[in-house]
Amino acid sequence: MERGDNPKSLQCYMHETGASEDEARMYIKSLIGETWKKLNKERSHASSxxxxxxxxxxxxxxxxxxxxxxxxxxxxxxxxxxxxxxxxxxxxxxxx
Structure with missing residues (x-):
């Protein structure tokens, strides 16, 4: 961050909620899993x-x-x- 890096999703979640790094990783992984479920559902319902x-x-x-x-x-x-x-x-x- 001091070098000018952008904050990462883990860092943002940890800052916003006070979660530990392990908790933040689990949360982000759950978001990724839910997004894959939504994408796969859309794939199966494509109409054209x-x-x-x-x-x-x-x-x-x-x-x-x-x-x-x-x-x-x-x-x-x-x-x-x-x-x-x-x-x-x-x-x-x-x-x-």
Whole structure:
């Protein structure tokens, strides 16, 4: 924050409610879960191809954001992004 960073959702929730970091993380995770439920519900009720395409686009955008930021800010941890991309593109899928 002193460097000019924007406040994060956890920090805002902790400041507004006085919650601990663990409580804030659980709350934000619950919000993410509820949002996924709403998005999946909308996907199942799409009434036209245009609506379906838009919802698919929005879903893929959310998937990408959760992939990039689900374990923290990967811009500050490029090794994580690199290993994910290498795994996605070059590592074979293991057969069970």
């Amino acid at each position: 191809d245009i609506t379906r395409e838009f919802i698919d686009f929005a879903t893929n955008l959310v998937r990408m954001a959760q992939f990039m930021y689900g374990e923290g800010d990967v811009h500050g941890r490029p090794d994580v992004t690199k290993s994910h991309v290498l795994s996605l593109l070059f590592n074979p899928i293991q057969e069970i």
